[in-house]
Amino acid sequence: MEEIRRLADRFDLIEPVGGGSMGTVWRARDENLERTVAVKELLLPHGAGEEKADEAKNRALREARIAARLVHPHAITVFGVIDEQDRPWIIMEYLPSTSLAEKLREGPMEVDDVIRLGIQLCSALAAAHRAGIVHRDIKPGNVLLGDDDTVKITDFGISRAMGDVQLTATGEISGTPAFLAPEVARGEDATSASDVFSLGATLYTALEGGTPYGTAENPIALLYRASSGEITPPTRSGILTPLLNRLLDVRPDSRPTMSETERELRALAAGEPTTLVAEEPPPKARKGMLIGVLAVFLVLAAAAAAAVVAVLNRDDDASTGQAPPPASQSQSAAPTTSEPVAPPPSPSSVPPSTPPPSSSSSAAPPPAQTPGQALAAYYSLIPGNLQAGFATLSDNFKQTRNQSFERYSNYWRQYSSVTVSNVTESGTTVTATLTYVKASGGTTTGRETFVLVQKDGRYLIDSQH
Structure with a gap:
């Protein structure tokens, strides 16, 4: 039996319960507070010299103190950090658990289980980001699954403190490059956005049974794939696919x-x-963030269409470079675009298999005067003129969302109408309240921000946040 060691005349190290390249985790007893804790013994870089070892130790102490600022039900709490036996020791909350990495040895997880896991991780990481704390090393090995199904993230900032990324570049550490954001793999500083990528890579691995970058025996080869952002498209992620693609965006x-x-x-x-503009259809009815109530929409549709055509004809000669109208004007303009009036798609915008637009949609109105009016006109096409709606998305939007007309039309046919209100503009950035009515009944409302671009005198939706 392992001999119990005493640390700082307070912590009895009972048994090792985990470990890796950066050190050993012990189950320990805090005699002062009479509770079980986890103590992480951090190993300093070998052969780095006394000066480098001191730098790593000081970074570890600093990062541990920063992590101690975060107290969250889905993050392992850092109680303190001490410097003893010429190396740092981090005193943490003890959670009887297995790591996600260990669980995945049994095989990939189901989509619903990964969604529940992701919610718990996101709640802790979002709190950390609000506190100015970046994790820097989100991966299955740092996700703990408690015996009561509680999920907790651990090791905030420790990888950076111990020089993990630099060690990876020399091939001394395996595994971590598989979850690095491309910009971090290229040597840039880790940010909250790179944490988002690493979370996406972790959820991808839980679903697919392998990492987004694939496998490589040589860590340098894996690091190269990470730096270039070469991702293997997911195949088992179901309704998580659109979100997963956004998390793993190279930008x-x-x-x-x-x-x-x-x-x-x-x-x-x-x-x-x-909150996606358009994506693949979900397997069951969804009501949520983007949606709302508009009972009079269909009744006023015909009158609204005539009104918007009149307004656009009147303003056709106005310069598109003028300042946008105030919010009150934009808000009043939005309801007048509730009938499909946008021009039909160009042949280059729609896959060859797409049937031509019906004759009722062949008359193209003048281009919208402002980005806000263009956004309202786009949503007025849903779901009656999906060909024209698809043509209102920029090529960049379609490529980044891996969008096809089939996926687009399948998604939007579950809705009977969409309207835009409370529009505000800042250049080509438009923020608006979207109200969706489902074909099966029920509504939801949400506030979204879009960036539009001009092409051939028309505004196209280029991105959504």
Whole structure:
């Protein structure tokens, strides 16, 4: 039996319960408070010299103190950090658990289980980001699954403190490169956006049974794949696929925040629509973040269509470079676009298999004067003129969302109408309240932000947040 060692004349180290390249985790007894704790013994880099070892130790102490600021039910709490036997020891909450990495040795998880796991992780990581704390090493090995189904994230900042990324570059550490965001793999500083990517890579691994970058015996080869952002598309992620693709976007600015990710996961768990402009159809009815009530929409549709055409004809000669109208004007303009009036799609915008638009949608109105009017006109096409709606998405939007007309039309046919209100504009950025009415009944409302671009005199939706 392992001989009990005493640390700081207070902690009795009972048995090792985990460990890895950075050190050993002990189950220990805090004699002062009479409770079980976890004590992480951090190993300093070998052969780095006394100066480098001191730097790593000081970083570890600093990062542990920063992590101690976070107290959350889904994060392992750091109680303190001590410097003894010429190395740092971190005193943490003890959770009887197995790691997600250990669980995945049994095989991949089901989508619903991964959604529940992701919600718990996101809630802790979003709180950390609000406190200015970046984890930097989200991976299955740092996700603990408690005996009571509680999920907790651990090891905030410790990988950076111990020089994990630098060690990986020399091939001394395996595993971690598989969850690095591309920008971090290229040597940039880790941010909350890179945490989002690493979370996506972790959820991907739980679903697919392998990492987004695949496998490689040589860590340098894996690091190269990470730096280039080469992702193997997921095949088992079902309704999580659209969100997963956004989390794993190679561009940090295009990823959702951790709070947005949590909201979308909760919407999926509740069977509600997520905040995507258009994606693949869910397996069951969803009501949620983006949606709302508009009982008079269909009744006023014909009159609204005539009104918007008149307004657009009147303003056709106005310069598109003028300042946007105030919010009150934009808000009043939005309801006048509730009937499909946008032009039909160009042949290059729709797959060859798409049937041509019906004659009722062949007359193209003048281009919208402002981005806000263009956004309202786009949603007025749903679901009556999906060909024109699909043509209103930019090529960049379709590529980044892996969007096809079939997926687009399957998604939108579950709704009977969508309207736009409370529109505000800042250049080509538009924020609006979206109200969705499901064909099966029920409504939901949400506030969304879009960026539009101009092409051939028309506004196209280029991104959504």
